Structures are given as C-alpha cells and as structure tokens.
Amino acid sequence: MRVLVTGAAGFIGAHVCERLLARGDTVLGLDALERAPGDVALRRSRLARLSGTRGFTFLAGDLTDAARLHEAFALARPEGVVHLAARVGVRAPDEEAPAYADTNVTGFVRVLEGCREAKVAHLVYASSSSVYGAATPAPFREDAPVDQPLNLYGATKRANELMAHAYSHLHRLPTSGLRFFTVYGPWGRPDMAPLLFLRALARGEPLVLHAEGRMRRDFTFVDDVAEAVLRVLDRPPRLTSEGPPHRLLNVGHGEPVALGDFVGLLERHWGTKARVTSVPAGAAEMASTWADPSRLERETGFRPRVSVDEGVARLVAWYREWTGVARGT
Known part of the structure; x- marks a missing residue:
C-alpha cells in the first residue's frame, strides 16, 4: 500500500512509519521538524531511524503550507493517509490559539481536500480522549456526548471529527477517527x-x-497504538443504510x-x-x-495489551x- 503519513517524525508517527515499512508498504512522511513545537533533536533522531529504509521518502513541510501539502499528495499518490500532525497539548497558551486553529482545523480541511482529490481509499486521523471533556460517564464510549471540551486542543479535535463526518457524507470518503488515550x-x-x-x-x-x-x-503503550492504527487502516468503514463511511474508535x-x-x-x-x-x-x-476499547476490538480483533x-x-x-x-x- 502507498501511504502518506503526516507528523512522521512525531512520537506516534515514527512508530507507525516503522510498522508500515516493516510490512512492505511505501511511505511518504511529512513533518514540520524545526517549525514544529517540541524537542527538535528528538524529532530528528526519530526521523534518522526511518531514513534509508527501503520504501521511505521524507518531505519537510507543515499543514499551514497548502502548496507543500499538495506536493506531498502528488508525490505519494496515496491509497491510504494516516494524519497525525497537529498542534498538541491541553495547556495551550492563549497567544497560541490562532496557531492551534491554523494547524488543527484549517490544516485538517486541506488534508480532507487532498484525500478527496486523490480519491484516497481510507483516511485514518488522530483524534483525542480530550474530546470527552466534562460530564462524560466513565468508561468513555464513542457514542457518549462530547459537547463540553475543557481545552482548545480537545475542541479542535472534536471539530476534526465533525469535518471528517461531513466529507464522508458528501464525498463518500472513508474516514476513521482514533481517540488516543495518554500514549x-x-x-x-x-x-x-x-x-x-x-x-x-x-x-x-x-x-x-x-x-x-x-x-x-488511561496510559496506553505506543506499540499498541501503532498496531491499532495499522489494523484500522486495513479495514476502512463502508457506506451503509445507517450512515456514511465514517467511524470513531477509542484507542486506550x-x-x-x-x-x-x-x-x-x-x-x-x-x-x-x-x-x-x-x-x-x-x-x-x-x-x-478511561477508555472503553470494545468497539476497536469488535472492528479489528485487537485491543491494547x-x-x-x-x-x-x-x-x-x-x-x-x-x-x-x-x-x-
């Protein structure tokens, strides 16, 4: 499979790329590197572990650069997209709010558009346990109300879920949102x-x-998370009489x-x-x-172990x- 992975030098992204390459997939990794918040040396070290691996190509760029993202889709010609790039963290300073919106919301629209134009077979994207916010009964299930986020990051991830649902409805684009729990x-x-x-x-x-x-x-080990991503990627949701090809899954x-x-x-x-x-x-x-991973297990035969x-x-x-x-x- 040809796969475009955004956030490829990030924590989860690097582990996902390793697993995709190990099974023989062709991967184009996109990452902002120096322009991304966080430890640049650690990101470069993760990337160094991938560089030189057969089937891997790296492109530096971020989601705020529409031309660069278009180039990534053109080079990758992806059958699947794993979208992990984002501004992360629940304690976002007020002055960084516009950057969160630019990357997590506007950037995600660009990813959706790229998938639509490229006729991608399946988009798997990172959501978060932060969407559950306040007043959600535990353990958290995917059908629980998620209308009271406690932070801007969680709000942007909930926006992603709604936007993906709209694209699945309008364009029959198969999309799967993964609500990660403390990886x-x-x-x-x-x-x-x-x-x-x-x-x-x-x-x-x-x-x-x-x-x-x-x-x-609900601490969830990264190897389990990477395994869940690949299993979900290989099993795109289908259009049914009950709704569009879109689903949400807890990964915890x-x-x-x-x-x-x-x-x-x-x-x-x-x-x-x-x-x-x-x-x-x-x-x-x-x-x-507190995740209820039952739906993930039903859909893929796997739960974090x-x-x-x-x-x-x-x-x-x-x-x-x-x-x-x-x-x-």
Whole structure:
C-alpha cells in the first residue's frame, strides 16, 4: 500500500512509519521538524531511524503550507493517509490559539481536500480522549456526548471529527477517527507527563504532580497504538443504510491509573525515590480518562495489551539508553 503519513517524525508517527515499512508498504512522511513545537533533536533522531529504509521518502513541510501539502499528495499518490500532525497539548497558551486553529482545523480541511482529490481509499486521523471533556460517564464510549471540551486542543479535535463526518457524507470518503488515550513509551513526547516525570527523577529534580497525584489517566503503550492504527487502516468503514463511511474508535488500554501510582512504577523501575511537589489541577485538565476499547476490538480483533508495569519498564530501559544515565543515578 502507498501511504502518506503526516507528523512522521512525531512520537506516534515514527512508530507507525516503522510498522508500515516493516510490512512492505511505501511511505511518504511529512513533518514540520524545526517549525514544529517540541524537542527538535528528538524529532530528528526519530526521523534518522526511518531514513534509508527501503520504501521511505521524507518531505519537510507543515499543514499551514497548502502548496507543500499538495506536493506531498502528488508525490505519494496515496491509497491510504494516516494524519497525525497537529498542534498538541491541553495547556495551550492563549497567544497560541490562532496557531492551534491554523494547524488543527484549517490544516485538517486541506488534508480532507487532498484525500478527496486523490480519491484516497481510507483516511485514518488522530483524534483525542480530550474530546470527552466534562460530564462524560466513565468508561468513555464513542457514542457518549462530547459537547463540553475543557481545552482548545480537545475542541479542535472534536471539530476534526465533525469535518471528517461531513466529507464522508458528501464525498463518500472513508474516514476513521482514533481517540488516543495518554500514549507513552520509547521516543515519547518530552512535554507529556511520563517523560517529564522520568526526566525529573533521573536528574534528582522536583517532580510536579497535579492534584496530589489523584488524577487518573488511561496510559496506553505506543506499540499498541501503532498496531491499532495499522489494523484500522486495513479495514476502512463502508457506506451503509445507517450512515456514511465514517467511524470513531477509542484507542486506550481500558485501565486508568492514578498519576501518583504511575510515579511509583517509575521509582521502582528507575531505582530511586522521587522528590514530589504537588500543585492544583489546571482548568484545562480532566480529572480522569478511561477508555472503553470494545468497539476497536469488535472492528479489528485487537485491543491494547501492554500492561502499565511492562510499559514503564520498557520506557525506563529506553530512557537509560537514550540518555546514558545508569540505574539509580
């Protein structure tokens, strides 16, 4: 299969590209690199692992550049598109709100248009557990109300879901939105809690916990997430009498863990105790996330399997190798 992957040097994107290439697909990866927020060195290291792999082509560019995105579609001639590029993070500063809208909303329209013009067989795009926001009963199911987002990021992802549904209805474009739940693992995002906690632990610095560690997250290991993406990509939704070829799927482990307990696992696998500082939870943060992955399992025969204990052990092992820091130092 010929696949265009946006956000190819990102955390999830790099893992997805590796799996696609390993099974023999042809991949064109698009990523903003230096123009993307976050750790540029980490993005370049992820990309270096892909470069030189048979079947992989890289194109630098972002979703705000319509001409570059058009070029990516022309070069890739994709049968499938995995759209993972986005402005991410629930604590977006007010001054960055226009950038979130430009990338996550206007940029997504450009991806939809590219898919329509290229007659793509299936678009798989990243949504988020953040769409559930407030007042959603747990565990979160895809048919639950999602009209009270707590942050701008979640609002843009909900907008993506509605836009994809419209394109599926109007143009019969098969689309699948994946609501990712707190993805963690090797090569992870340095702005997310798992790596923030681990870096502080490794350096002996204070580790900042919100709400005294009582907040819960449905931590989902990145290998499980990449596997879910490929399984969904291979199974496009179909037009039926019940509606257009569009679906939403939770991609989560289904077992929420308190942040304090997650820190305890990091301490055990790293070999030292953390210096913890507690601060109040922010208004943009959900008290708990909890996926019901039943629909994913029905649709694909797969649900995330890696336990949090195993996932943390693998994350710590990677971090030691990446940083060269020995156990407990």
